[in-house]
Amino acid sequence: KLPAFLHVISDIIRVKAEQKGLAFRLYLPANLPASVMIDERRLRQVLLNLLGNAVKFSDRGEVCLYVHNLKHNDAEATLRFEVQDTGPGIPADQLQTIFNPFEQAGDMQRRHGGSGLGLSISRQLVKLMGSDILVYSRLGAGSHFWFELTLPLGDELTPSPSPAKTSDLH
Numbered sequence: 001k002l003p004a005f006l007h008v009i010s011d012i013i014r015v016k017a018e019q020k021g022l023a024f025r026l027y028l029p030a031n032l033p034a035s036v037m038i039d040e041r042r043l044r045q046v047l048l049n050l051l052g053n054a055v056k057f058s059d060r061g062e063v064c065l066y067v068h069n070l071k072h073n074d075a076e077a078t079l080r081f082e083v084q085d086t087g088p089g090i091p092a093d094q095l096q097t098i099f100n101p102f103e104q105a106g107d108m109q110r111r112h113g114g115s116g117l118g119l120s121i122s123r124q125l126v127k128l129m130g131s132d133i134l135v136y137s138r139l140g141a142g143s144h145f146w147f148e149l150t151l152p153l154g155d156e157l158t159p160s161p162s163p164a165k166t167s168d169l170h
């Protein structure tokens, strides 16, 4: 279920953040859908990448994951997933190139341990889910990465196996 999924991701990132002396906060809306239809592995990889970068590049302050329910009806919800950090920020001329494979911004010291592939893969995954990753950042003012997904709502209750199914087995 969506809230549990987000809490698991948050627990992983909170540990990493606290190891660096950073705070981590998760903000969920009161009207977060209990269940949505989504490729869980894709969403997990993208969120862990964006949150992992936020922790990796920040030396102080906090990393936040916001989920907003932008609009919903009986069938689907449009959710915005937003990762904010209080890291060094990204120079304006590099805001798009960081999405290129092997592209790394900033000073050499910050590059170790990275492949420069994370954002490129994350953008591809979000595109496969029908959207795109956007970024807002200013040098010295942290970074915001976000994407919006319109997702069909799932069944809150796991359906019990239908009796008809058993008669299909011969």
Ligand code: ADP
Pocket (backbone or CB within 6 Å): 053, 054, 057, 085, 087, 088, 089, 090, 098, 099, 103, 104, 105, 106, 111, 113, 114, 115, 116, 117, 118, 119, 120, 143
């Ligand atoms: P990697 O983290 O392996 O270097 P990514 O593709 O995930 O590769 O990121 C590419 C580059 O974008 C990083 O090397 C860094 O320069 C910049 N970047 C990504 N996220 C952030 C962030 N939250 N704050 C500052 N710079 C970032």
